[in-house]
Amino acid sequence: QLQVVESGGGLVQAGASLRLSCAASEGSIRGYIIGWFRAAPGKEREFVATIDYNGVRIINQDSAKGRFTISRDNGAKIVYLQMNSLKPEDTAIYYCAGGTRSLSHRQGDYDYWGQGTQVTVSP
Numbered sequence: 001q002l003q004v005v006e007s008g009g010g011l012v013q014a015g016a017s018l019r020l021s022c023a024a025s026e027g028s029i030r031g032y033i034i035g036w037f038r039a040a041p042g043k044e045r046e047f048v049a050t051i052d053y054n055g056v057r058i059i060n061q062d063s064a065k066g067r068f069t070i071s072r073d074n075g076a077k078i079v080y081l082q083m084n085s086l087k088p089e090d091t092a093i094y095y096c097a098g099g100t101r102s103l104s105h106r107q108g109d110y111d112y113w114g115q116g117t118q119v120t121v122s123p
Helices: none
Strands: 003-007 010-013 018-026 033-039 046-051 057-059 068-073 078-083 092-099 117-122
Touching: 003 092, 018 033, 018 092, 018 117, 033 078, 046 068, 046 078, 057 068, 078 092
Parallel strands: 010 117
Antiparallel strands: 003 018, 018 078, 033 046, 033 092, 046 057, 068 078, 092 117
């Protein structure tokens, strides 16, 4: 069974960059789609980006296009979310999750969730 853990969150100023990492603390990410989601204060959790084992990816066109990049290092067994030009509205808890279905933006298609990492962007 897969267990994932996120890291790399923190407090930054608007315009800065952060790179989040998602690694397997138990099991392996091999064969899994790995997605990033986020939950902002007072809002429902939303899709950010996802990637399959071969590097095919989907990005949230509204919130992440042009600023966020998802990538995968299968050798190191880590999935990254590079976030550039951060805005205060990016403030949220960021979760990574693993799924065994086809590439998807739907939360219900992911079975294994991490505890999240906090990203706070100050004005």
